[in-house]
Amino acid sequence: MLNSIAKLLKLLNAETNPSQLSMGFAVGMIIGLTPLWSIHNLVLAFFVFLFRVNLSAFILSFTIFSGIAYLVDPVMDQVGGNLLTSPSLHEFWTSLYNQPFWRLTHFNNTLTLGSLVIAIVLAIPFFFISNFIIRKYRQHLLAWVRKSKLVQLIKASKIYRIYNALAGNS
Amino acid sequence: MLKWIRPSGALAFIVVILAIGLFWWLLSDWLLKVSIEAAGSKIVGARVELASADVTFNPLGFQLDGLQVTNPKQPMQNLIQLENAKGSLDLLHLLMGQVIVEEMSATGVRLNTERKVSGEIKEKKSKHKDQQKSGDQAGEKEPERSTLAVVKEKLPSLDEILAKEPLGTLDQIKTFDEKSKSDRVTFEKSVATLPDEAKLKQHQESIKTLTQSKINSPQELKQRKQDLDKLKVAIRKDRDAIQTMRDQLKNARSDLAKRYNDLKNAPSEDWNRLKSRYQLNASGAGNVTRMLFGDSAQVWLTRVLAWAEQAQKFMPRGGDKDSKATAPKRREGRQIHFPTSNPLPDFLIRKAVLTMEVPAGAFDLQLTNVTHQPHIFGKPMRLFAQGTKLRNAEQIKIDGVFDHVKPEQAKDSINWLLNGVSITNIPVSKNAKLPIEISSTRANFSGDLILKDQAIDANAKSEFKDTTWNTNKGEGSESKLAKLVTAIHDFNINGKLTGKLSAPDISLNSNIEDQLKQALGAEVKATQSDLEKKFKARLNKEIETAAGQYKDQLAFLTDKGKTLDQRIDALNKMLTTEIKSAAETKKQEARDKLKDSAKEKLKGLKF
Numbered sequence: 001m002l003n004s005i006a007k008l009l010k011l012l013n014a015e016t017n018p019s020q021l022s023m024g025f026a027v028g029m030i031i032g033l034t035p036l037w038s039i040h041n042l043v044l045a046f047f048v049f050l051f052r053v054n055l056s057a058f059i060l061s062f063t064i065f066s067g068i069a070y071l072v073d074p075v076m077d078q079v080g081g082n083l084l085t086s087p088s089l090h091e092f093w094t095s096l097y098n099q100p101f102w103r104l105t106h107f108n109n110t111l112t113l114g115s116l117v118i119a120i121v122l123a124i125p126f127f128f129i130s131n132f133i134i135r136k137y138r139q140h141l142l143a144w145v146r147k148s149k150l151v152q153l154i155k156a157s158k159i160y161r162i163y164n165a166l167a168g169n170s
Numbered sequence: 171m172l173k174w175i176r177p178s179g180a181l182a183f184i185v186v187i188l189a190i191g192l193f194w195w196l197l198s199d200w201l202l203k204v205s206i207e208a209a210g211s212k213i214v215g216a217r218v219e220l221a222s223a224d225v226t227f228n229p230l231g232f233q234l235d236g237l238q239v240t241n242p243k244q245p246m247q248n249l250i251q252l253e254n255a256k257g258s259l260d261l262l263h264l265l266m267g268q269v270i271v272e273e274m275s276a277t278g279v280r281l282n283t284e285r286k287v288s289g290e291i292k293e294k295k296s297k298h299k300d301q302q303k304s305g306d307q308a309g310e311k312e313p314e315r316s317t318l319a320v321v322k323e324k325l326p327s328l329d330e331i332l333a334k335e336p337l338g339t340l341d342q343i344k345t346f347d348e349k350s351k352s353d354r355v356t357f358e359k360s361v362a363t364l365p366d367e368a369k370l371k372q373h374q375e376s377i378k379t380l381t382q383s384k385i386n387s388p389q390e391l392k393q394r395k396q397d398l399d400k401l402k403v404a405i406r407k408d409r410d411a412i413q414t415m416r417d418q419l420k421n422a423r424s425d426l427a428k429r430y431n432d433l434k435n436a437p438s439e440d441w442n443r444l445k446s447r448y449q450l451n452a453s454g455a456g457n458v459t460r461m462l463f464g465d466s467a468q469v470w471l472t473r474v475l476a477w478a479e480q481a482q483k484f485m486p487r488g489g490d491k492d493s494k495a496t497a498p499k500r501r502e503g504r505q506i507h508f509p510t511s512n513p514l515p516d517f518l519i520r521k522a523v524l525t526m527e528v529p530a531g532a533f534d535l536q537l538t539n540v541t542h543q544p545h546i547f548g549k550p551m552r553l554f555a556q557g558t559k560l561r562n563a564e565q566i567k568i569d570g571v572f573d574h575v576k577p578e579q580a581k582d583s584i585n586w587l588l589n590g591v592s593i594t595n596i597p598v599s600k601n602a603k604l605p606i607e608i609s610s611t612r613a614n615f616s617g618d619l620i621l622k623d624q625a626i627d628a629n630a631k632s633e634f635k636d637t638t639w640n641t642n643k644g645e646g647s648e649s650k651l652a653k654l655v656t657a658i659h660d661f662n663i664n665g666k667l668t669g670k671l672s673a674p675d676i677s678l679n680s681n682i683e684d685q686l687k688q689a690l691g692a693e694v695k696a697t698q699s700d701l702e703k704k705f706k707a708r709l710n711k712e713i714e715t716a717a718g719q720y721k722d723q724l725a726f727l728t729d730k731g732k733t734l735d736q737r738i739d740a741l742n743k744m745l746t747t748e749i750k751s752a753a754e755t756k757k758q759e760a761r762d763k764l765k766d767s768a769k770e771k772l773k774g775l776k777f
Contacts, residue, residue: 035501049183052176070501077503084506097508103266111503 016054018138022131024054028061029126030119033069033076035112039105073111080114198225202232214249216240217289231258240289241282248285253278257519267505268514274522279535281528335444339436339709343716346433350723353422361730364415365408370740373405377747402745409741416734423727430720437709441702507546515543526555530591533557533566544574553584564590582621589614595640606652611637619667626674628667635660654689658682 027048031041048058069076084093096102106112145151154160194201203223210218221236233256241249257274264270380398385391505516519540526535535555541547553570560566570584596608617630639656663680 035503045186046180046183049179049186050176051174051179073501080503081506090508093506094508094510098510100262100266106267108506108508109267109503110506111501114503 017052018131018134020052021054021057021134022127023051024048024057025061025130026123026127027053028058028063029065030116030123032062032065033072033119034115035106035109038112038116040116069115076114076118077110078114079118080110080112083113083117084108084110195227199223206234206237210239211291214239214242216242216245216291219289229258230261230264231256238283238285238289240285242290245288245290246285248283248289249281251278251280251283252276252524257522263514267516269517270514271519272521274519275524276522277525279524279526281526335440337440337709338443339433339440340712342433342436343712346429346716347719349429350426350719353426354723354726357419357422357727357730360415360418361734364412364734365737367737369408370737373401373408373741373744376401377744381747398747405741405744409738409745412734412737412741416731416738419727419731419734423724423731426720426723426727430716433713433716437706437713440709441705444705513546513548515541515546517541517543518547529593530563530566530588531557531560533560535568544572545577548575550575562592563588580622583619585618587616591615605641606655607640608634609638609640611635621671624671625669626667626671628665630665630667631662632664633660633662637661654686655682657689658685661685 027044031044034041047053048055083089093108097108199222202225203220206220206223207218217238217240219236219238219240220234223235224233225231226233233254234252235254237255238251239249241247255274255276257271260268260270260272377398380394380401385394507513520538522537522540524535524537526533533555534557535553538552538554539547539549540551544550550571550573553568553572555566555568557566558564565587566589567587568584569586570582572582574580574582591613592610593608593613594610596611598606598608611634613635614633615630616632617628619626619628637659641652641656661680661682663678663682666677667674669675
């Protein structure tokens with residue numbers, strides 16, 4: 001059992017490059033903010049699995065932003081509603097609406113469109129900001145954290161020893 | 171670039187997708203069941219239960235078994251229940267978020283069936299109780315509403331009338347008696363003041379003295395004449411007084427006769443006055459329809475209103491054009507629709523064929539364009555049913571249009587026709603005093619209903635022929651009424667429902683009333699006639715005491731009148747008396763003698 005958990009942890013922490021971590025956070029944010037069962041989320045999920053994106057970061061980000069989404073739903077719905085009912089975009093939406101492919105994306109749902117637009121707009125700066133924070137963290141805080149009592153406690157645990165062995169860090 | 175790709179990840183993705191797919195495939199039936207129950211319960215406001223659901227993937231479709239939709243107003247009854255329903259779904263539209271059922275069939279569809287357990291949703295229990303407390307009058311249990319209070323005016327007993335009603339006869343008897351007594355006293359006093367026999371004798375003696383005693387001189391003659399004149403004045407005065415009294419007695423006699431005559435007519439006048447109050451009039455018989463059929467009408471009204479209320483929830487009304495106006499649901503958002511050549515709503519059943527099971531038999535009911543967004547689809551929902559040669563009916567035809575394409579001009583209309591329906595053992599009145607049941611009958615039903623702007627206008631006609639009844643013995647006049655009703659075999663009932671959907675007015679009329687009026691009229695007439703005889707006999711008995719008084723009074727007035735007449739005659743005779751001189755007296759004596767002898771001689775002659 002502990003071996004299986006350790007293997008899972010290894011898998012989840014395989015990609016530790018700051019960009020890989022940031023990508024995981026950014027994609028997790030998009031999927032967390034938007035309605036789960038959407039085609040774009042399927043594409044993004046494939047992207048996360050196919051490319052070397054840190055899965056732990058992705059799962060963590062998805063969980064956090066799912067909670068945040070529930071709080072900011074009305075705002076995202078309002079944005080989507082405004083976009084879909086904008087007179088200047090009416091023809092554009094009408095042309096999409098008459099194509100089955102785009103109907104499958106549920107773009108005409110206010111929450112889907114609003115949350116996706118907000119998530120995409122936020123994802124880019126979020127990627128760079130999280131990248132910057134990770135680098136700085138590693139540069140200035142990582143050594144201190146490793147020396148902390150909490151980390152010492154975790155390192156002393158059996159599951160960490162097995163994980164470490166699997167990771168080839170023993 | 172390749173270093174960024176994780177081949178095992180693609181494999182893992184496929185495995186995950188397949189796992190999710192397998193999960194859905196294994197649980198799809200359960201998920202469909204739970205979804206229908208949850209969504210249905212939310213929409214209806216009461217429990218929606220499904221025995222089982224089955225999703226088919228090739229072709230994409232569904233099968234539902236044992237669906238029960240509770241009536242939210244009567245949790246122990248189902249609005250609709252069906253044994254089996256199946257339909258096919260359009261996959262592409264389903265992926266687009268639209269449930270489009272091309273064709274659906276359902277069998278064993280029954281309305282208003284009994285439930286074994288309550289279908290009330292727990293959190294709505296207190297609200298339901300409040301609605302009941304606030305006087306939800308569409309409920310079935312309202313036996314007191316149409317009691318026999320409308321036929322209260324039964325014929326009272328004679329003692330009740332005499333005790334309760336003010337009667338002119340009794341007052342007149344009292345007045346007659348009192349007046350007769352007071353008149354008698356007055357007349358006796360008055361007569362006592364008149365010149366009596368003694369006075370008359372006195373006058374006669376005086377006249378005798380003046381006329382028969384010897385006259386010695388002309389001066390004495392003159393004096394005697396003067397005395398006689400004075401006496402005559404006194405006699406004349408006495409005669410006038412007696413005459414006046416006699417005239418009063420005469421008037422009193424005619425007044426007495428008139429009063430007695432009025433008294434004899436008083437019972438008839440009293441009866442005429444009371445007759446209109448105690449007669450069973452048209453309004454009493456007219457309420458029989460409501461009394462007999464009011465309970466059943468209320469039950470049907472409850473069902474119709476429950477269905478209309480549920481339909482109103484499903485169909486948009488004015489001002490509810492699209493989801494733009496409604497509050498967005500959390501994590502669901504709103505669907506915005508754009509112009510397209512083939513607009514489709516979020517939910518649509520293009521055609522549904524329901525095999526309805528009703529007491530008269532089974533027939534197919536066809537529904538087309540069933541959707542909660544007719545303003546998007548652009549076509550109204552239609553309902554059509556036709557059946558011939560049913561088990562217990564000759565023909566059934568129902569035709570309806572539910573046009574909510576323009577929600578602000580929404581209008582629902584239904585026409586129905588059921589002919590030759592055989593009905594047995596139908597309770598009509600559950601009133602404890604007058605329980606009546608139709609044992610068997612053949613009926614025709616027809617009608618129409620329009621629902622527009624939250625107002626309902628419905629007309630229903632029904633004809634019943636060859637009707638036989640069951641009734642337990644009622645009480646008192648109700649027993650009599652039951653007997654009269656059960657003698658009627660052919661009748662019709664017409665109902666009208668108008669007003670606001672939340673509280674419509676129902677009116678019933680029936681030719682039962684006319685038939686009852688005739689039957690009741692004859693019966694009431696006979697009873698009234700009997701009561702009239704007894705009433706008059708009782709009052710006439712009271713009048714007999716006055717009759718004695720009348721006879722006495724009449725005899726008194728007659729006797730006194732006769733007496734006064736005699737006195738007047740005597741006094742008049744006295745007034746003709748004259749005083750004559752000696753010579754005139756002798757002349758008169760000689761004349762009288764001659765007359766007498768002539769008479770003697772003539773007697774002996776024969777002609």
